[in-house]
Amino acid sequence: MRLHGLVDIEVPNQFEIDDVPFFPQEAYQCGPATLSMALVWSGIQVEPETVAPEVFTPSIKGSLQSAITGAARRHGRIAYPITTIDSLVKELASGHPVIILQNLGLSWFPIWHYSLAIGYDLEDGFVILHSGRTSRKHLSLITFERTWDRSDHWGLLVLPPSQLPVTAEESEYISAVIGLEKTHHWSEALKGYQTALNRWSNSLRIYIGIGNCYYKLGDLKAAEAILRDANILFPNEGVVLNNLAQVLLEQGKYNEAHESVRKAIQLGGPLSHLYQKTFEEILFLKDTH
Amino acid sequence: MKEMRRAIKPISIFLIISLVCISMPYGYASAAIIETEIAKDSIEGKQARNYILSVLAREEVQAVLTAQGIDSQEAKRRLDSLTDAEVIRFAKEIKQLPAGGGAFGTIVGAALIVFLVLLITDIMGFTDVFPFVKKHH
Numbered sequence: 433m434r435l436h437g438l439v440d441i442e443v444p445n446q447f448e449i450d451d452v453p454f455f456p457q458e459a460y461q462c463g464p465a466t467l468s469m470a471l472v473w474s475g476i477q478v479e480p481e482t483v484a485p486e487v488f489t490p491s492i493k494g495s496l497q498s499a500i501t502g503a504a505r506r507h508g509r510i511a512y513p514i515t516t517i518d519s520l521v522k523e524l525a526s527g528h529p530v531i532i533l534q535n536l537g538l539s540w541f542p543i544w545h546y547s548l549a550i551g552y553d554l555e556d557g558f559v560i561l562h563s564g565r566t567s568r569k570h571l572s573l574i575t576f577e578r579t580w581d582r583s584d585h586w587g588l589l590v591l592p593p594s595q596l597p598v599t600a601e602e603s604e605y606i607s608a609v610i611g612l613e614k615t616h617h618w619s620e621a622l623k624g625y626q627t628a629l630n631r632w633s634n635s636l637r638i639y640i641g642i643g644n645c646y647y648k649l650g651d652l653k654a655a656e657a658i659l660r661d662a663n664i665l666f667p668n669e670g671v672v673l674n675n676l677a678q679v680l681l682e683q684g685k686y687n688e689a690h691e692s693v694r695k696a697i698q699l700g701g702p703l704s705h706l707y708q709k710t711f712e713e714i715l716f717l718k719d720t721h
Numbered sequence: 722m723k724e725m726r727r728a729i730k731p732i733s734i735f736l737i738i739s740l741v742c743i744s745m746p747y748g749y750a751s752a753a754i755i756e757t758e759i760a761k762d763s764i765e766g767k768q769a770r771n772y773i774l775s776v777l778a779r780e781e782v783q784a785v786l787t788a789q790g791i792d793s794q795e796a797k798r799r800l801d802s803l804t805d806a807e808v809i810r811f812a813k814e815i816k817q818l819p820a821g822g823g824a825f826g827t828i829v830g831a832a833l834i835v836f837l838v839l840l841i842t843d844i845m846g847f848t849d850v851f852p853f854v855k856k857h858h
Contacts, residue, residue, distance in 0.1 A: 603765060610758050637764055641757040671760040678753045702805075703755065703763055710753040 439554055439573075441518045443525040448551030448560055452529050454567035455480050462564065463487050463495025466531050466546040467503060469562055470590040473529055476507045494544055497533060497586055504590045505611045508620040512597045512608045514587035517577060519599040523589060524552055526598045530589055532561075535582035544583070593624035602632050609641060618648045636666050643675055655679045670696040674707045677714065686718040766805025769812035773800060776815060776837060785838050791847075799844040811840065 453472045457465035457480070464484040471478050486503040487495040504511040514520050514530050523530055530549045537543035547563035557573045580587075589597050593612065596605070609624035622645035629638050639662035646655035659676040666672060673696035680689035693714055696707040776782060777796060786793055803811070815836065842848040 603761075606757075606761055610761065613757060637757070637761045640755075640760045644754065644757050647754055671755050671763065675754050681753075701763075702766070703759070706753075706755055713753055 439517055439521050441522060443521055443554075445555045446551070446553040447525050448568075449524065449527050449529055452548065452550045452562060454562045456565040456567075460493045461488065462546040463500060466548050466562070467495075467500055467590070469548045470529060470531050470588075471504070471507055471509065474509055474590050474592050476509065478507070495546065497588075500531065500546070501588060501611070502615075504588070505615045505617070508593070508612065508615075508617045510589070510591045510593050510595075510597075510605075510608050510624055511611060512589040512591065512600065512605065514589055514597075514599070515585045517580075517585075520549060520587055521552055521554075522599050523597060524549060528589055528591065528595075528597065530587050532580060532588075533583040533586040534576070534579035536579055539582055542582070545579075549587075593620045594627055596627050596631055600628075600631070602628070602635060602637075606635075606637050606641065613641070613644065613648075616648075618645045621645050622649070634665070636662065636669060636672070639665070640671055640675065643672075643679070647675070647679060652679050652683050656683070668699055670699045670701050670703060670707055673699070674703075674710050677710055681710075681714055681717065684721075686714065686721065689714050690718065762805050762809075765809050769805075769808040770800065772812045773808065773815070777841075781834060782837055785834055786841065789838060789842070791841060796841045796844065799841075803844070 453469055455465045455468050464480040464487055468478050468480045468483045487499040501511045520530055532549050534545050535542045536545050547561040549559055549561055551560035558570045559576045561569045561571055563569045605628055609621050612621035625638050625641040643655050643659045656679045659672055662672045673692045677689040677693035693707055693711045839850045843851050
């Protein structure tokens with residue numbers, strides 16, 4: 433049975449993830465409590481009290497969505513958005529709990545509430561939530577859909593970078609990994625890109641991401657190797673040639689670096705002013721050595 | 722005050738040295754490696770632009786454009802004036818239409834043609850339907 437046409441995908445009729453920890457929330461602290469449950473499930477040992485300063489904004493007595501996303505990244509976790517009921521149920525069915533934001537009030541009198549979805553029952557029509565002070569709360573799918581709709585379907589997966597969301601879409605997933613780069617979690621970002629490369633083996637963006645992570649980790653040899661692979665797969669990509677030139681330059685391979693960036697400049701494109709910069713830098717360093 | 726300065730001095734020297742150490746290896750590097758985010762936007766912008774051009778080149782679309790008195794070469798030039806972010810958004814909108822995305826190779830739905838024509842007339846300044854089209858006054 434597919435309940436009221438809300439869910440239109442092939443999944444088991446009911447499912448509950450049984451190893452999700454529960455932290456009852458203190459007043460207004462649904463954000464920190466919910467994020468802590470998701471983080472602990474994903475393998476990061478935290479307490480709501482330690483997470484609270486990272487997400488809670490006292491003046492609004494709540495936690496902004498961007499703060500929840502940012503905090504998940506600061507703990508080295510992939511923060512991946514979930515915005516449809518179908519993808520929510522699919523992720524739950526594959527064992528991934530999802531943070532959801534509901535507006536329990538009305539659009540003109542909002543009461544915002546975070547909770548962690550851990551299961552569902554399509555036969556009897558409810559979702560299972562770790563919510564507020566209640567663990568494994570059953571909420572009718574109809575009420576859930578209405579209250580979730582009033583938050584524009586804001587949902588978030590918090591995953592270790594070794595696991596891909598089952599509903600992952602390439603561009604969105606790469607953005608989630610870039611979030612780890614932004615918080616300087618280079619090893620985790622590297623792992624995230626490597627996981628993604630298993631699914632999208634021909635992705636230029638992922639190759640560039642892996643190269644950048646190795647570079648930031650100071651492993652110039654590995655960065656050079658992946659960028660050379662990328663250059664074979666995508667011979668006409670200026671970004672690859674530019675980044676390869678930089679990596680070669682820092683290993684003192686001036687002639688190869690010069691040759692690589694020269695090709696990038698020949699290709700042109702909207703980023704050619706950056707290739708030009710690399711070119712000038714190589715010329716400068718070549719002359720001074 | 723003097724004592725405080727004396728106490729702070731070794732810390733200041735330490736800070737100066739460590740700041741110099743931090744900035745040295747990254748001085749050039751940060752300027753030259755292209756960040757993943759910039760590369761991603763640029764790559765997706767190019768893909769989206771090529772996709773819209775392939776849509777524009779389709780016979781059904783060309784026919785409607787010509788009937789509306791719109792020069793397709795000019796439409797292409799106007800497309801060039803859009804930023805990567807705008808083009809990515811266009812391509813996404815087109816792919817979300819019922820006949821967009823994968824099925825596009827075989828069928829062009831009526832909704833898609835209407836959308837495309839409005840999009841192009843927007844870019845050309847005849848209509849003003851989509852707020853994300855850059856206007857040149």
